[in-house]
Amino acid sequence: MKIAIYQFAPLWGNKAGNLKKIESRINHYSGIDLWILPELCTTGYLFDSRQILAPLTEPFPGGETCSRIEAVTKRNNTSLILGVAEEYNEKIYNSAAVFNNGKHIGTYRKIHLFDQEKLLFDSGGEPPAVFSINGTKVGVMICFDWIFPETVRTLALNGAQLIAHPANLVLPYCPDAMVTRSIEKRVFTATANRIGTERLSDGQQLTFIGGSQVTGIDGKRLGQLSRHEENVLVVEINPAEADNKAINQNNDLFVDRKPELYRLN
Ligand code: ACM
Numbered sequence: 001m002k003i004a005i006y007q008f009a010p011l012w013g014n015k016a017g018n019l020k021k022i023e024s025r026i027n028h029y030s031g032i033d034l035w036i037l038p039e040l041c042t043t044g045y046l047f048d049s050r051q052i053l054a055p056l057t058e059p060f061p062g063g064e065t066c067s068r069i070e071a072v073t074k075r076n077n078t079s080l081i082l083g084v085a086e087e088y089n090e091k092i093y094n095s096a097a098v099f100n101n102g103k104h105i106g107t108y109r110k111i112h113l114f115d116q117e118k119l120l121f122d123s124g125g126e127p128p129a130v131f132s133i134n135g136t137k138v139g140v141m142i143c144f145d146w147i148f149p150e151t152v153r154t155l156a157l158n159g160a161q162l163i164a165h166p167a168n169l170v171l172p173y174c175p176d177a178m179v180t181r182s183i184e185k186r187v188f189t190a191t192a193n194r195i196g197t198e199r200l201s202d203g204q205q206l207t208f209i210g211g212s213q214v215t216g217i218d219g220k221r222l223g224q225l226s227r228h229e230e231n232v233l234v235v236e237i238n239p240a241e242a243d244n245k246a247i248n249q250n251n252d253l254f255v256d257r258k259p260e261l262y263r264l265n
Helices: 015-028 050-054 064-075 143-147 149-157 172-185 239-243
Strands: 002-007 034-036 079-088 091-100 104-108 130-133 135-142 162-166 190-191 196-200 205-207 214-215 221-224 233-238
Touching: 002 015, 002 190, 015 064, 034 162, 050 079, 050 091, 064 079, 064 091, 064 104, 079 104, 079 162, 091 130, 091 135, 104 130, 135 149, 143 149, 143 162, 143 172, 149 162, 149 172, 172 190, 172 214, 190 239, 214 233, 221 233
Parallel strands: 002 034, 034 079, 135 162, 162 190
Antiparallel strands: 002 233, 079 091, 091 104, 130 135, 190 214, 196 205, 214 221
8 A cells, every 4th residue: 555645834724725735736646545634734723713713614525625635536546534624513623534536434533632722623522433445444543642542552453554643743752652653553653744833813833843754563664754844755555564463473462462450440
């Protein structure tokens, strides 16, 4: 499976501009099986209020972004996962929409909201989901979900071979933590982060750390982008490698678990 991460700085509040950027990147490449794009990459990340964010939200399916991404993935015979601001049942979610060869096949709503996201979004109430993309089991989580190892564990125990991870990272720890997530669960991970800086009207600002990467089942980085450049990272993986959880003749990372001994509260 050939995966491509598109790392860029979304244009704040400019869905039309971001969709144009995304479409032109995808049209420029061929032979990509799965694109992974950053969190909230059609809208930008920082908003002064929910009222300012609300007009940029859309239903999935049903909105223009959904139909444009369906069209571009169909035209290019590819699949794509991107972060969006989703309107659903009169709530607003920080979501990742999943497209398989021209069809929207599902949406994951971010469970663990980071900092001021709690003022803007509702948190997702469904378990993290695994999607089948041309035979590959792809688990989806968004940015800060990384700090809760339960997220990747749930996805991996449900069969995920690859974790697709749209992100808008600001803390420096995540790229190294994803190496550990791969080692712990023997899964591939693909973190699609953004670059650039955004500001609120009171002067608060966030700078995003780039460094989008793909890790292999042994934690090796199979590719990584720089902190500042807009670029595409293409990595070919064999997802079936993630099905073998043995690290030697006597240890299997899933068989050896002792859930009956793990106190959960
Ligand atoms: C984050 O979850 N966007 C840091």
